[in-house]
Each structure stands twice: as structure tokens, then as C-alpha cells.
Amino acid sequence: MQLLFVKIEEIVGKAGIIIGDEVSSRPTNWLGLGNREAKAIIRPKTTQELSQVMQLCHAADQSVVPAGGLSGLVQGTDTVKDDVLISLERMREIEVVDEAGATMIVQAGTPLQLVQERAEQSAMSFAVDLGARGSASIGGLIATNAGGNSVIRYGMMREQVLGLEAVLADGTIISSMNSMLKNNAGYDLKQLFIGSEGTLGIVTRAVLRLRPQMISTNTVLVAVNDFENITKILKMFSSELGGTLNAFEVMWQNYYSLILGGNKQHKAPLPDEYAYYILIEACGGDQQIDAARFMQVLETALADELILDAVVASSEEQRNALWAIRDDIITLVMTMLPAAAFDVSLPIGCMEEYIDDVTSNMQDKWGDKAKLVVFGHLGDSNIHLAIGTGVENELDHGEVEQVVYQPLAAYNGSVSAEHGIGLEKRDWLSTSRSKTELDLMRSLKTMMDPKNILNPGKVLG
Numbered sequence: 093m094q095l096l097f098v099k100i101e102e103i104v105g106k107a108g109i110i111i112g113d114e115v116s117s118r119p120t121n122w123l124g125l126g127n128r129e130a131k132a133i134i135r136p137k138t139t140q141e142l143s144q145v146m147q148l149c150h151a152a153d154q155s156v157v158p159a160g161g162l163s164g165l166v167q168g169t170d171t172v173k174d175d176v177l178i179s180l181e182r183m184r185e186i187e188v189v190d191e192a193g194a195t196m197i198v199q200a201g202t203p204l205q206l207v208q209e210r211a212e213q214s215a216m217s218f219a220v221d222l223g224a225r226g227s228a229s230i231g232g233l234i235a236t237n238a239g240g241n242s243v244i245r246y247g248m249m250r251e252q253v254l255g256l257e258a259v260l261a262d263g264t265i266i267s268s269m270n271s272m273l274k275n276n277a278g279y280d281l282k283q284l285f286i287g288s289e290g291t292l293g294i295v296t297r298a299v300l301r302l303r304p305q306m307i308s309t310n311t312v313l314v315a316v317n318d319f320e321n322i323t324k325i326l327k328m329f330s331s332e333l334g335g336t337l338n339a340f341e342v343m344w345q346n347y348y349s350l351i352l353g354g355n356k357q358h359k360a361p362l363p364d365e366y367a368y369y370i371l372i373e374a375c376g377g378d379q380q381i382d383a384a385r386f387m388q389v390l391e392t393a394l395a396d397e398l399i400l401d402a403v404v405a406s407s408e409e410q411r412n413a414l415w416a417i418r419d420d421i422i423t424l425v426m427t428m429l430p431a432a433a434f435d436v437s438l439p440i441g442c443m444e445e446y447i448d449d450v451t452s453n454m455q456d457k458w459g460d461k462a463k464l465v466v467f468g469h470l471g472d473s474n475i476h477l478a479i480g481t482g483v484e485n486e487l488d489h490g491e492v493e494q495v496v497y498q499p500l501a502a503y504n505g506s507v508s509a510e511h512g513i514g515l516e517k518r519d520w521l522s523t524s525r526s527k528t529e530l531d532l533m534r535s536l537k538t539m540m541d542p543k544n545i546l547n548p549g550k551v552l553g
């Protein structure tokens with residue numbers, strides 16, 4: 093065994109290091125697929141162990157790639173054979189729940205779902221939720237500044253983190269475990285690590301902000317034909333529900349019909365003849381009052397013919413069935429393959445025009461065989477696109493990227509709304525960031541990781 097790994101094993105113990113053939117048997121994604129390529133996988137149990145490991149890696153110029161639940165979607169945890177993967181999988185303890193302060197201290201490897209369940213036991217909730225909740229770790233969610241389904245109300249992961257602890261490239265532990273809502277004592281250092289995808293430090297613990305548990309949930313799926321009406325409906329539900337709007341998810345007809353056609357487990361809640369379907373959800377503190385207000389807004393929108401058809405969930409089962417259509421990424425992927433998926437943001441008012449641009453670019457390149465499917469967190473200015481070119485068994489990712497990203501610039505859009513940059517979008521970062529912004533990012537990276545050992549090649553290259 094290489095001397096570096098002998099020394100690392102002395103720190104983390106036998107259970108803390110995987111080396112040799114066993115490395116390749118470890119997956120590269122959350123579905124448990126792929127063969128990992130790396131010199132070793134290190135699995136520290138404490139911040140102190142990770143700090144010592146990083147001191148050794150720093151001295152040896154050893155590149156490291158941090159990893160949580162491997163559910164990231166932009167190749168942020170990809171490794172090459174000379175890398176070491178640092179997995180936080182053994183740091184998954186919920187250390188403290190402070191009910192009075194509405195905070196929770198957790199280790200970075202803790203899966204999101206455990207945090208949500210623990211918050212519920214204390215009659216509170218954790219505001220980030222997404223389809224990969226069983227795998228995605230708190231450290232990964234912080235590193236990617238994940239969004240999810242309730243951003244419209246609570247903001248992204250950044251808004252849920254009060255403090256954190258991280259290990260820097262040279263092993264220094266930076267503890268910034270603030271637990272207060274207000275703390276303006278100098279620079280807010282935690283922000284350096286939120287959304288920096290493991291390129292500036294490895295997050296080991298965090299102080300999370302909890303929210304009151306919701307007593308009421310009202311959910312409806314509505315159908316609309318004019319895009320213009322979507323923005324009117326959003327405005328109406330936002331303002332008239334007194335700030336209780338939790339989700340505003342839009343599915344284009346092509347997404348809705350593809351999912352219902354591709355997975356017979358879904359029962360069509362509405363006919364698939366409309367142009368857009370919106371899943372609207374509001375959560376509040378009083379079932380009766382909230383339901384009455386929700387129905388009143390819905391009825392007004394129906395009477396004004398903004399909404400053409402609607403189905404209200406009258407049980408948790410019905411609610412889950414509606415969300416299952418929105419969240420059925422597996423059917424999307426399996427039906428579209430080979431396809432490329434995208435996560436972009438742009439002002440809502442420009443979305444229809446932008447989708448027309450992409451459609452026309454696709455038509456020019458691949459003709460009628462190409463397929464576009466659109467859905468997303470529209471209330472957060474965020475849409476996802478899936479594109480199949482119709483060229484049998486083949487997909488030129490670069491060509492598809494050109495079709496999607498090139499028209500974005502005209503709308504001041506972003507090539508990444510919530511998934512991050514990783515390796516996948518690195519070459520397109522300059523489409524959404526100016527030269528001066530990129531220069532400052534590079535200066536920060538050089539200052540914090542002069543040897544470029546932390547997730548090298550990701551985000552900035």
C-alpha cells in the first residue's frame with residue numbers, strides 16, 4: 093500500500109479506507125450504478141479525522157473529491173484514477189435539536205430524509221425537499237445550494253443554513269457554527285462553502301434552520317392553454333393566499349403526456365389536451381380556514397377563465413399521486429433515452445419565447461424526429477428541459493448544449509438554476525458570468541486552495 097494510505101489508515105482505521113479492487117465495485121451515482129475509478133475512498137468518522145487526512149493529502153499534493161449521496165446531476169463527484177474520493181457517508185449523526193431556537197445541528201453525511209423526519213418528531217419541518225431525499229446528504233445539498241420544491245416560499249439551501257464547519261484544503265478546520273438568525277460580525281464565511289461544490293472546502297457539520305410544522309396542505313392540479321395566464325395565476329395565488337404558497341410547478345403538455353403514457357401506474361387526473369399543467373400547493377396553520385381561502389382563489393381563477401380545468405387533491409393519497417407525476421424522473425429518463433437534461437433559469441415572462449427559440453433550433457438541426465420535454469419549478473424562474481435528437485442510439489451532448497444554452501444569453505438566463513456547474517456545465521459558465529466575476533472566483537480558489545487539490549477541474553476548470 094502507498095505510504096500515504098498507510099498513514100491515512102492509521103487515522104481513520106480499516107473501516108475508514110477502501111483501496112484496490114474494492115474501489116471499482118463502488119457506484120458513481122445514487123442509483124448504485126457505475127464503477128468508481130480512484131486510488132482510494134476515504135470515509136472519515138469525525139471532523140478531526142478528516143482534518144488530519146487533508147493535512148496528509150495537502151502535503152502529498154493528492155487531489156480529493158468530496159462526496160455525499162452521489163445524487164448530484166452535473167458530474168460533481170466524478171473521479172479519475174489518480175483522485176481520492178472523500179465520502180462523508182460515516183458522518184451521519186443528528187447531534188442536537190434545539191426546539192426553542194428552531195435549529196438542528198447535523199453532520200454533513202446525514203441524508204435529507206432523516207433531517208426531515210427528525211424535524212417532524214419535534215413538530216417542526218425542514219424547508220428543503222426534493223426527489224432524491226433518501227440519498228442526498230446535507231453536505232451535498234449545501235455544496236450545491238440545492239433548491240427543490242418549496243423555494244418559492246423558503247428559498248434555497250442557502251437560506252436554511254445558519255452556520256457550518258468545514259475542513260480547508262490544508263486541513264485547517266474552520267468552525268462557523270452560528271445558530272442565530274442575525275449575526276453581522278464581519279464576513280459571513282459560510283457563504284464561501286454554500287454552492288461552491290466542494291472546490292473551496294469540505295463541509296463537515298451544519299446548523300440548520302427549522303420552520304414551523306404545517307398543519308394544512310392544499311393541492312390542486314390545474315390546466316391552462318395560454319402561457320400568459322400562468323403568470324397571472326402565480327400572481328393571484330401568491331398574493332391572495334397570504335404568503336402560504338409552497339409550490340408552483342409547471343408541466344408542459346409534452347411532459348404530462350409522456351409521463352402518463354410511459355408509466356401506466358399513473359391515472360390521468362386531467363385529460364392531456366391542454367398546453368400546460370400547474371401543480372399548486374399551499375401550506376398553512378389552519379385546515380378549515382386555509383382550505384376555504386384556497387378554494388376561493390381557485391374558483392375566482394376558474395370563473396375568470398384563467399384556469400380551464402382543475403382537480404383538487406382531497407386526500408394525502410391523491411396529493412401523492414399528483415406529485416408522483418411531477419416527480420417521475422425515472423419514466424422521463426427511460427422513455428427519452430438517449431436524451432440530455434438541462435436545468436436553466438430565466439425571467440418567467442421570457443420563458444415561452446425561449447422555448448420557441450430552442451424548438452426552432454432543434455427543428456433546424458434535427459427536423460421533426462427531435463423531441464423536447466419541459467417542466468420545472470416555474471415559480472422560481474427555473475425550468476428543466478429534456479431533449480432527444482431522434483438520431484438513433486446517438487446523442488451529441490455538445491450539439492444539444494449549443495441549442496439550449498446559446499439562446500439563454502439574450503434573456504440574461506443562467507445555465508444552472510439549482511444543480512450547480514460540476515464538470516458538465518463548466519465550459520458554459522462564462523455564458524452566465526462576466527469575466528470579472530470569473531476572475532474573482534479564480535482568485536478565491538487560488539487563495540483557499542493554492543495547490544488545486546479540492547475537486548480539481550470542477551466549476552472553474
Ligand SMILES: Cc1cc2nc3c(=O)[nH]c(=O)nc-3n(C[C@H](O)[C@H](O)[C@H](O)COP(=O)(O)OP(=O)(O)OC[C@H]3O[C@@H](n4cnc5c(N)ncnc54)[C@H](O)[C@@H]3O)c2cc1C
Nearest residue numbers: 160161162163164168223229231232233235239240290295
Ligand atoms: C431524482 C433527483 C431529483 C433531484 N431534484 C433536485 C431538485 O429538485 N433540486 C435540486 O437542487 N437538486 C435536485 N437534485 C440534485 C441533487 O439531489 C442535489 O444536487 C443534492 O444536493 C446532491 O446531494 P448529494 O449528497 O447527493 O451530493 P453529491 O452528489 O455526493 O455531491 C454533489 C456535489 O457536492 C460536493 N459535495 C458533496 N458533499 C460535500 C461536502 N460535505 N462538502 C463539500 N462538498 C461536497 C461534491 O463534490 C459534488 O460537487 C435531484 C437529483 C435527483 C437524482
